[in-house]
Amino acid sequence: MREVWVLGAASNRFGKMAETAREAATRVSWEAIHQAGIDPKAIGHTFVANCFGVADHQAHLGPLINQGLGIPEVPSVTLESACSSSSAALHEAFVHVAGGFADAALVVGVERLSTIDTLQATSYFAIAADYPFETKNGATFPGLYATLASAYRAAFRTTPEMFGAIAVKNHANAARNPHAHFQKEITMETYLASPVIASPLRLYDCCPFSDGAAAVVVAAKESVRSPVTEPLVVRASARAGAVTDMHDRTDLLGLPSTRRAAELAFRQAHLTPREIDFAEVHDCFTIAEALALEDLGFYPKGTAAQASLDGATARDGTLPVNPSGGLKAKGHPIGATGAAQVVEIFEQVNGLARGREVPRTGTALAHNVGATGGSCSVHIFGRR
Ligand SMILES: CC(C)(COP(=O)(O)OP(=O)(O)OC[C@H]1O[C@@H](n2cnc3c(N)ncnc32)[C@H](O)[C@@H]1OP(=O)(O)O)[C@@H](O)C(=O)NCCC(=O)NCCS
Structure with a gap:
C-alpha cells in the first residue's frame, strides 16, 4: 500500500445554507483543492457523500461538482452510509x-435539509434505522439514543451533570469555531433547565439539524513533490x-x-489509545460521546461521562x-460530518484553529x- 496524505481540507459554516448543496459542495471542494496546492486535473476520482439529495431536488451530485471544478471527465460516485457517509x-x-x-482523490460531503421542518427531517433521518421494525413503530434517532442513555444511566448510576458536562464543553469549543452552527456557550444551569426531547435526553443533549459541506483532498505521498501545507499522514482507515x-x-x-x-x-x-493526542468523536447525542470514548479504548466502561465532568476531555x-x-x-449535516472531523484535525495541525488549539x-x-x-469508521492521522 502507498502512504496516503491529506493535503487540504475545507468546510463552510454549518447551520442554514443559502446556497444549494451542489453550490456549497463545489465551493468547499475548490477551497480544499486550492489549499492542497494541486491542479484539479490531478484528481483521479471524486467521492461524494450525500444522504438526502431529494430534499434539495438534486441527486447525482458528483458529475455536477466535477463539472464545476473543470474536470467533467473524472469518475465520481455518491456514497450513503447515514451519518458516517x-x-x-x-x-x-x-x-x-x-x-x-x-x-x-477528492472527498466531499454535503447535506441541506433546512428546506424542511423538524418533523419532516426527523422522519427522513428515521429511515436510516430498520424501517419495518423500528421506524414504522415510531422510533426516531432521539428516541433510539434515549434508549442507550437509559441503559447506561441505569447500569452506571450516572448523574445528569455528567452528560451536561459534555454539552457544556462542546458548546464552549464551538463558540471558538467559525465553522460551527452554534457559536454560543451554555452553562450547566441552562443544560439542566432545557426541555426534555426524548427522556432522559434534553435539548442540549442533542445535535441540531444542520446544513453544511466539507471537503478533503488526499494524495499518494509519492505523487507529492513539495506540500504547501502540513499534511496529515493517514495512519489508519478502518x-x-x-x-x-x-x-x-x-x-x-x-x-x-x-x-x-x-x-x-x-x-x-x-498505536494504542494512550498514544492519541486528541480526538473528534461522534457525539450526535451526549450519550454517544461517552459510549465512543469507552468503545475506542480511551476509558473503561462506565467512566467516560465522569471523566468529562472532571474536565479530562476539555x-x-x-x-x-x-x-x-x-x-x-x-x-x-450528516453527509458532511465525517469530512468535517478531518477539517478540524487539519486545522489543528496547520495552526488554523485559532482560539481553540489543543496542546499536542x-x-x-x-x-x-x-x-x-x-x-x-475510525481514521487515525499522524504527522510526517
Ligand atoms: C432537538 C430538536 C428536536 C430541536 O428541534 P426543535 O424543537 O424543532 O427546535 P427549533 O429548530 O424550533 O429551535 C428552537 C431553538 O432551539 C435551538 N436548538 C435547536 N436544536 C438545538 C440543539 N440540538 N441544541 C441546541 N440548541 C438547539 C434553536 O437554535 C432555537 O433557538 P432560538 O430560539 O434561540 O432561535 C432537533 O434539533 C433534533 O431532533 N435534533 C436531533 C437530530 C438528529 O436526530 N440527528 C441524527 C442523529 S443520529
Missing part, C-alpha cells in the same frame, strides 16, 4: 489512492459494521461497530475531545458512526 467516502478514497488506482436493530442486540452499553473499527485502526497504525485536559464543538454544537497535535483520531452503529 463522508468518512466512508474517505475510506474509499484512501483505498483508491493507497492501492494505486488514483494519485489524488470501517466496521454491526447489527442495526436495537432489539437484536445483546448489549446496549456500547456500539460493537466502534469497537471493531477501533481495533482494526489501532492495529493498522501500530481542550486542556488529558485527552481533548471534540475541540471543533462536535456534532452537538458544531452541527451535524502529533496523532489524532476521527470516529464517525452511521445511525445507531450499523456502520462505523
